[in-house]
Amino acid sequence: MKVTDHIKQSNGNTQFSFEILPPLKGQHIQSIFDNIDPLMEFKPPFIDVTYHREEYVFKEQENGLLKKQVVKKRPGTVGICAAIQNKYKVDAIPHILCGGFTKEDTENFLIDLDFLGIQNVMALRGDAVKNETYFRAEKEGHHYANELVNQINALNEGVYLDEELLNSSKTDFCVGVAAYPEKHMEAPSLESDIHFLKKKIKNGAEYVVTQMFFDNQKYFDFVDKCRSEGITIPIIPGLKPIATKKQLNLLPHRFHVDLPEALISEIIKCKDNSEVKQVGIEWCIQQSKELQKAGIPVLHYYSMGKSDNIQTIASQIF
Ligand code: FAD
Numbered sequence: 001m002k003v004t005d006h007i008k009q010s011n012g013n014t015q016f017s018f019e020i021l022p023p024l025k026g027q028h029i030q031s032i033f034d035n036i037d038p039l040m041e042f043k044p045p046f047i048d049v050t051y052h053r054e055e056y057v058f059k060e061q062e063n064g065l066l067k068k069q070v071v072k073k074r075p076g077t078v079g080i081c082a083a084i085q086n087k088y089k090v091d092a093i094p095h096i097l098c099g100g101f102t103k104e105d106t107e108n109f110l111i112d113l114d115f116l117g118i119q120n121v122m123a124l125r126g127d128a129v130k131n132e133t134y135f136r137a138e139k140e141g142h143h144y145a146n147e148l149v150n151q152i153n154a155l156n157e158g159v160y161l162d163e164e165l166l167n168s169s170k171t172d173f174c175v176g177v178a179a180y181p182e183k184h185m186e187a188p189s190l191e192s193d194i195h196f197l198k199k200k201i202k203n204g205a206e207y208v209v210t211q212m213f214f215d216n217q218k219y220f221d222f223v224d225k226c227r228s229e230g231i232t233i234p235i236i237p238g239l240k241p242i243a244t245k246k247q248l249n250l251l252p253h254r255f256h257v258d259l260p261e262a263l264i265s266e267i268i269k270c271k272d273n274s275e276v277k278q279v280g281i282e283w284c285i286q287q288s289k290e291l292q293k294a295g296i297p298v299l300h301y302y303s304m305g306k307s308d309n310i311q312t313i314a315s316q317i318f
Contacts, residue, residue: 099126153204242280
């Protein structure tokens with residue numbers, strides 16, 4: 001079922017969803033099931049599976065020269081989605097990127113998803129590959145997520161890249177896109193970011209999931225701004241409980257988000273990471289309760305491969 005239909009059918013009740021990462025290459029899929037199993041009691045209508053593009057690594061050879069190699073450390077997004085739908089009978093949402101994909105790769109990826117009965121996709125640009133500063137599209141690829149959404153929408157209308165394919169079967173994907181309450185790191189302003197978000201929606205996106213935030217006011221202000229700009233589709237908040245002291249620096253650096261002073265000082269006081277984890281859980285419970293009270297249809301949690309803290313939070317909310 002489509003995310004938008006899940007929201008329509010929820011009768012105003014806040015639903016629980018979460019995002020998982022494929023395991024590192026070489027690990028068994030059981031590690032994913034072990035993360036999902038404890039969260040199934042909260043009846044997620046859908047589970048997102050991230051996509052991880054290739055990385056370049058430089059390996060030293062016998063002659064001392066470095067050889068550039070392309071590696072994908074977390075392959076398996078589509079296979080995991082199929083396994084989730086099969087095992088749990090829950091909609092799995094694969095993330096799909098512009099980065100590393102030609103338009104042809106994208107079309108073939110979407111055909112696989114369609115054949116597997118996957119009805120939702122999260123369309124993203126992706127970041128620059130490690131060791132590069134700026135995002136670079138493939139020669140025959142998309143530069144921005146709105147172009148990717150356009151291609152998915154074309155397939156929904158039965159328009160394939162090969163224009164000679166007549167009477168082709170139409171896909172029926174519900175497309176989600178990303179948004180940033182604290183602005184995307186490359187955007188010159190929040191206004192310009194919202195301008196391009198509108199373009200993704202005009203091209204066919206039907207719902208939005210936000211970057212993590214730790215101050216609900218930022219989310220509420222962002223939603224107000226979007227609504228005043230005429231955006232009417234659901235804006236699902238993304239939440240992440242802080243779990244380690246290191247994340248105090250890592251999260252602002254990696255995701256370009258601010259942490260509230262009250263949260264920072266609570267974490268600084270912690271003696272070890274088990275105390276930090278507890279602070280993170282309590283903070284996220286407060287955030288979740290406030291969002292639930294505001295009637296937000298879905299709360300989406302970034303599990304980042306760990307489910308125990310999400311389970312504790314969900315048990316207080318759902
Ligand atoms: P876009 O919407 O293309 O925007 C990128 C930047 O370009 C923004 O600053 C925007 O304002 C600007 N822009 C957009 N269109 C134009 C235009 N036409 N002209 C000029 N500027 C423009 N990354 C992964 O690698 N794998 C994942 O699975 C993944 N999942 C994610 C899930 C969520 C919910 C979120 C919030 C992010 C996720 N990301 C993931 C990270 C994401 O790929 C990065 O944040 C990336 O830098 C931007 O992706 P986007 O789809 O928002 O890009």
